[in-house]
Amino acid sequence: MKKFSLLSTRAGAVFLAPAAALVGIFVIIPFFWVIFVSFTNQTLLGRTALEPDFVGLQNYVALFNPATFFTRGQFGFSLVLTIQFVLLSALVGQALLGLVLAWLSQAVSPSLKTFLQTTVIAAWILPEVVIGFAWFAFLDYDNGTLNMIMRSLGLPPGDWLLQQPFRVIVFFNTWRGAAFSMMLFNSAFQSIPPSYFQAADVAGASSWQKLRDIALPLIRGHIVTDLILITMWTFNVFTPFLLTNGGPSYRTEILSIYTYRIAFKDFEFGKGAAVGVVIMLINLVFALAYLRIARIKTAEAE
């Protein structure tokens, strides 16, 4: 069946042109360019800035060199750190906390719900540098709010950014990003017919039983979507840089910060591009998984 189209193919092409040009230049070309650069020894300055040499797989060999792979400040160390960062702050932190927040929101009074959601969403929408500085003040050794609380509870204060930098960025990213999971699960819970829960109430089910036996099985699709999206975003997030600069001594240098250091502090564009390619490959796996699920869902809806 051929649908009558409101816009001719030619007009459609004209309408698409501006977007195509912008996306082509700033999304598609970078994709191929970064692959190309990763096989060269391009730098910012000097002869290799203008006439980079083709070096084959040299950048990749350097990244995956087993002798230094896990050394601090090297690629492997950053990769392992990033995986831990994603597992702890996205999968455990954001997703689990988001689920708890959404479930609590369904059960408490409207005013408490508004308070809870407002604080969680504020952490998410405020500009990252503002959040970065707020946390810097929050964690300050002498006067920070956290140590003030620790002292008033009789607990030892800590110089958190120096002693526990990795835990700090894990908590920070959990705090910063929980809103997305919370909102996604909120709308998922609201899509469940209330009669299901009413029936469970009549049968005397506890909240935990309702969550485990009714809600969770019904929102399985949302959970998978949430996990994939937050994994992808956390994998690429640069914000911890604003708290720790990747330090002290590379202990919080996740891959995005590592790439920045190699490319824009050491000016080794070739090597930075090679890291970029590895990051893109990992992103690709998650993006394909996400699109596959999104398509299945659309197909089911139609």
Next chain:
Amino acid sequence: MQISRAVYVQRLGFSAVAALLGAIFALPLVWFAFAPFNARAELGLAIPKPFTLANFATVFQNSFAMQALFNSLVQALGGVVFVGTAATLAAYALSRSSVPGKGAVTYILLLFSSVVSGSAAMVPIFLIISAAGLIDTHLAVILVFAGGLLPTAMFILRDFIDAIPRSYEESAMVAGASPLQAFFDVALPVIRPGIVVVVVWAFVNIWGSFLIPFILLRSDNLMPASVAIYSFYSEAGTPIVTLLAAYSLLYSLPVIVLYLFVNWKFGFRFFGGIKS
């Protein structure tokens, strides 16, 4: 009755946990509610005595800081104009025309845009902007953001337009309107809420981000507030807390206002994952 008491205790427990979590989330931000209004603010939490606007007066007199807010505005508005216009036209075409392969286009674009993220694309984006001779210009920042945000913006808008009945435009065209008239006079007013959401989303994204201007700009007089805020550090590297706090609040205001606006107008919910 035994059960209702159990339910009551459970409700109470839920409320207590919710209040506690809300408080924990608020804690790192509480400092911000006070410090901007405290003339002697430090990193510690203190109720301002007396309550003062002196910090804001100082920030307003700092021409560099004001210039940075203006730069943020130029870059965010510039980006929004590009994203809004290009996404509206493209989403409309993808929804209403018979351009071949349009079903796959949105998915492929989304795929690319999520693969080519900030950290992976740093190097090639810098090289492209450098090759185009645009390093250290507002235009560079605007174009890079426009390209990066467009796929998601198109995706959100296309969903929105697909949900609008085609009969609106069809009846206009039966009544003698040209396709362009049908787009501008009939479709555009109906799509407007979707465009507003996309525009607000793009604005908040550009306004708040740090990495791209940090990489692409060099001159002080082009820096947006997200980068310029680091100038409120003394030469010894310690922050000038009073000014930083006041400036942070000023810089956050547009985001808060836009959030409240969207929340009031549409109810804050998802439009295809509103934040990247």
